[in-house]
Amino acid sequence: MSADAGEASADAEDLYVRLKVYEGRAAATSGVGKDLVNEPMIRHWCEAMGDTNAAYAGPDAIAPPTMLQAWTMGGLSGHSDRSGAHDELFALLDGAGYTSVVATDCEQEYLRPLRPGNRITFDAVIESVSPRKTTRLGTGHFVTTRMDVRADGELAGTHRFRILKYTPAATYARTVAHPPADTHPRADTHPPAVAAKQKPRRPRPVINRDNAGFWDGVARHQLLIQRCGACGTLRFPWLPGCGGCGSAEWDTVEAGGEGTVHSYVVMHHPPFPAFDPPYAVGLIELAEGVRMVSNVVGVPYDKVRIGMPVRLEFQRVDEDLELPVFRSLEESTG
Known part of the structure; x- marks a missing residue:
């Protein structure tokens, strides 16, 4: 291993150690939904989704389970009770060259139905930060945030949201071909050299047993x-x-x-x-x-x-x- 490669590997390991510190830190504490669960929002959601299930209308209506996260959103003005840990983590990744972001997947677990009049509260935590991964889009770190959603104080569901903070593969190719004059290539911002030779391809569709x-x-x-x-x-x-x-x-x-x-x-x-x-x-x-x-x-x-x-x-x-x-x-x- 060359001295440059060894230095780059050490830098990448040091960054990951600093990223891991954020695991378990709060991203939101004692958040409060801006609106009670309500019939107009349920109706708008169902109309947008084309969902005509009778359970979502009438005097005994419940909210569609997939609206779980909707009641926690802060809108354009955001939430004043948001923790700074999430912003700090993103700033650290941005500073290391991982300036692009893409949502990769979410998981929701439903524990009880939400009904009009319920007051929604929530807490969120940075659950995990992955080691550096190379994907078709580029190289970066996956960050998973878990949110526990409560209705009138009772746990109603859990929402896990995973994003990839990364440097696009095309950026890698340009950097490998034209490195800055007075810097060394870094393992945490460059993919394998073969990536520069490959023609970018569309992301593959996710195929599972349902589709x-x-x-x-x-x-x-x-x-x-x-x-x-x-x-x-x-x-x-x-x-x-x-x-x-x-x-x-x-x-x-x-x-x-x-x-x-x-x-x-x-x-x-x-x-x-x-x-x-x-x-x-x-x-x-x-x-x-x-x-x-x-x-x-x-x-x-x-x-x-x-x-x-x-x-x-x-x-x-x-x-x-x-x-x-x-x-x-x-x-x-x-």
């Missing part, structure tokens, strides 16, 4: 929609059970491919190596009545509009990944 059939269909150039085996309700994205009647039985129908742009956003930031912003991401309402998120292609991003007719096609983005996208049926004027 594997959908991706099998994509491989056959079929867009498959789930259909409840009990009540016949169509649903998308794929779920293990019916939101209407609760049945776990289902089969599939193939979408015809016609749709319209129900809503859309134009992505400008953050830039990722595998993407070329700006580009349009649409919420597509299929002719079958369900909606899905995908790219709108075949028209300049600034020409996409709500109500635009589109048609399904399958776009190969690299040697082993095809994705369903929607091409505008209107003639491009760009």
Whole structure:
């Protein structure tokens, strides 16, 4: 091992020791939800999600369990009782070159239903900081925060949220090719040299037992929609059970491919190596009545509009990944 490599390894180990100090420290203490659990917020959530479950309406309504975190959010003004530990940890990572962030996953455990009128309180802790990891996006550290949510003082659920603080792979490639004149390469900001030679690829979809059939269909150039085996309700994205009647039985129908742009956003930031912003991401309402998120292609991003007719096609983005996208049926004027 060269002296430079040994120094870089020691720096990386020293950083991880400093990061580990934050495990177990409070990220929020005795937080209080800004609103009681209430029917209007439940209704807005259900309308946005297309969830018509009868349990979420009427005099005995409960809140959808997946709203657990929503009652703890501070909005634009934030929470005054937030601890500084989280900000300190992020500042330490930023200073080490891990300035990008991406949410990777969350886990929720539900212990009791939330009902209108419940007062929500919560505590959050930095549960873990991972060793340095190299991913397709880049190299950095995973940070997991656990929040315990209480309703009128009784534990109602736990929310774990995991992010990756990282330096993008493209930044690595530029740094390796053009290192600063008077500095040495550092192991905690550079990936293996091979990364500089690889063409960036799209992140792979997460495939599990609940959605594997959908991706099998994509491989056959079929867009498959789930259909409840009990009540016949169509649903998308794929779920293990019916939101209407609760049945776990289902089969599939193939979408015809016609749709319209129900809503859309134009992505400008953050830039990722595998993407070329700006580009349009649409919420597509299929002719079958369900909606899905995908790219709108075949028209300049600034020409996409709500109500635009589109048609399904399958776009190969690299040697082993095809994705369903929607091409505008209107003639491009760009």
